[in-house]
Amino acid sequence: MKxxxxxxxxxxxxxxxxxxxxxxxxxxxxMVEIAQxxxxxxxxxxxxxxxxxxxxxxxxxxxxxxxxxPDDLLEPWILSCRLEGKCSIPSISSIFKxxxxxxxxxxxxxECLQDYGRCVPSTLSMAQKKVVFYLSDExxxxxxxxxxxxxxxxxxxxxxxxxxxxSAKTWETHFKDLxxxxxxxxxxxxxxxxxxxxxxxxxxxxxxxxxxxxxxxQELFNxxxxxxxxxxxxxxxxxxxxxxxxxxKSEATLKKRLEKYEKAKKSCEHSIERYDQLDVLLGMxxxxxxxCSNLGRLRTVEGIRSDLTLILNLIEEEVNDDKLPKLLKPLxxxxxxxxxxxxxxxxxxxxxxxxxxxxxxxxxxxxxHHDHLSYQSHGKKKHYHQRERDYxxxxxxxxxxxxFDELKAMVFENLGSFT
Numbered sequence: 001m002k003x004x005x006x007x008x009x010x011x012x013x014x015x016x017x018x019x020x021x022x023x024x025x026x027x028x029x030x031m032v033e034i035a036q037x038x039x040x041x042x043x044x045x046x047x048x049x050x051x052x053x054x055x056x057x058x059x060x061x062x063x064x065x066x067x068x069x070p071d072d073l074l075e076p077w078i079l080s081c082r083l084e085g086k087c088s089i090p091s092i093s094s095i096f097k098x099x100x101x102x103x104x105x106x107x108x109x110x111e112c113l114q115d116y117g118r119c120v121p122s123t124l125s126m127a128q129k130k131v132v133f134y135l136s137d138e139x140x141x142x143x144x145x146x147x148x149x150x151x152x153x154x155x156x157x158x159x160x161x162x163x164x165x166x167s168a169k170t171w172e173t174h175f176k177d178l179x180x181x182x183x184x185x186x187x188x189x190x191x192x193x194x195x196x197x198x199x200x201x202x203x204x205x206x207x208x209x210x211x212x213x214x215x216x217x218q219e220l221f222n223x224x225x226x227x228x229x230x231x232x233x234x235x236x237x238x239x240x241x242x243x244x245x246x247x248x249k250s251e252a253t254l255k256k257r258l259e260k261y262e263k264a265k266k267s268c269e270h271s272i273e274r275y276d277q278l279d280v281l282l283g284m285x286x287x288x289x290x291x292c293s294n295l296g297r298l299r300t301v302e303g304i305r306s307d308l309t310l311i312l313n314l315i316e317e318e319v320n321d322d323k324l325p326k327l328l329k330p331l332x333x334x335x336x337x338x339x340x341x342x343x344x345x346x347x348x349x350x351x352x353x354x355x356x357x358x359x360x361x362x363x364x365x366x367x368x369h370h371d372h373l374s375y376q377s378h379g380k381k382k383h384y385h386q387r388e389r390d391y392x393x394x395x396x397x398x399x400x401x402x403x404f405d406e407l408k409a410m411v412f413e414n415l416g417s418f419t
Contacts, residue, residue: 009038018052021045074101078112089113123159126182132158133417134175134188134207136196138166147174153416158183171199179203186417187344191215208344211337213289219327220315224282227275227321234271238264270320278319285311289338290373291345291415296366296392298349301342308335348414356407360396364411367392372416 009017017038024030035042081087081095089109096104133152138145145166149159159178163170175185188200189210197209241264245257288307292298312328331338352361367389374385397404 009040013038014048017045018048021049022052025049075112077101078109079116082113122161123177123181124156124183129182129184131184131186131417133186134158134178134190134200135212136171136188136190136200138193138196147171149174149178152189166193166195168195168198168202171196172202173199175200175203187340208340209337210340211334213338216331216334216338217285220324220331221282223321223323223327224275224278227271227278231268231271231275234264234268238268241265274320278315278321278324281311281315281319285315290369291341292365292369296362296369298345298361298365299342300346301339304342305335305339308338345415352411352414355410356403360399360407361411363392363396363399364408365415367396367408368412368415371412 017034017040020034021031024034031042031045035045078092081092082089087095089106092109093104093106096102096109134149135152136147136149138147140146141162145163147159147161147163147166147170148157150157159174159181161174163174178185185200185204185207187208187210188204189212190196190200191212192215200207200209238261241257241261245254245261248254248257285308287294288304288311290299312331316324316328349361356364370385370389370392374382374389377385393408396408400407
């Protein structure tokens with residue numbers, strides 16, 4: 001059935017229709033009479049009635065918000081928006097204003113968050129002695145240093161403080177305060193900051209220092225990214241040269257543009273080869289720095305020294321790049337610092353062999369290795385490491401039976417204590 005819009009029904013007429021419907025509702029046959037009197041369909045008549053009912057209910061009832069959090073939930077909402085939602089304070093204020101939550105001013109929200117910050121201690125306290133491996137660094141807020149130390153295994157912030165400087169004395173006080181709060185440092189990984197390193201060695205004489213691999217190899221990996229961008233530019237240059245060659249009209253222009261294309265092609269091949277070689281060797285370098293090999297063997301100091309020396313030599317000899325020798329020189333001079341973790345691994349390996357056969361150590365170490373890598377991976381790689389971890393855990397459990405839980409915890413705790 002086709003319905004036609006009745007433009008002659010002005011608002012007053014529509015109100016009269018609704019009034020008639022309201023007065024005569026429930027009387028048999030009245031809806032048909034009203035529809036026929038105004039030459040409208042009953043469907044349209046009921047639509048007017050429903051719309052009027054809805055508007056009247058809104059008009060004569062108290063306004064109710066869909067969500068009205070009680071006062072005791074407002075502050076947790078502020079923290080959730082700030083910490084979980086990562087909202088700025090003006091954004092939180094806008095959200096609260098939209099739902100008419102009070103108070104919602106930027107000043108109130110800022111002061112509220114500052115109060116929470118002042119209530120949180122700058123140093124974590126433990127009920128009993130806790131052995132940890134430190135990761136320490138300096139960050140800056142308006143040129144003022146903030147000293148941060150976290151636990152390498154759990155990534156929990158152990159201490160964070162605004163400091164006046166980054167001197168060895170300031171860092172020494174920082175680490176000694178951690179000792180007062182019942183933390184005992186097995187070691188620390190950091191960059192080569194003079195004050196940071198000296199302050200740690202003064203406060204924790206029994207701990208060992210490990211150079212941060214991220215800072216050590218950062219320039220080398222940055223150079224790889226630069227070569228990658230150069231390779232893409234060379235590919236674009238070759239493509240542009242072949243397009244110009246294809247559009248040439250005269251024989252002389254064809255010859256000239258062919259020479260340019262050959263030159264661009266040669267440059268492109270060189271750029272791609274240089275990037276590919278460095279990328280492959282850096283992949284080998286990253287794999288060599290893992291505490292455990294893909295076969296489950298914990299690496300030794302001499303083994304890793306040999307691998308790193310070989311890879312660094314291959315990078316210098318095989319990759320045709322003038323900037324690499326300068327980047328490789330400090331890595332060679334710091335090689336002994338890079339080997340510090342593997343000396344600890346040798347000690348751990350010897351201790352584990354006293355408690356279980358080498359086959360079990362290798363299987364559990366390999367399961368720990370894949371478990372460790374699963375947290376650093378995404379997508380298919382993450383699922384791969386999880387499957388491998390579960391496989392080697394099942395393999396170990398089949399050999400150990402009742403001892404499995406105890407020995408697994410021993411291996412995971414020892415290997416995870418400083419990684």
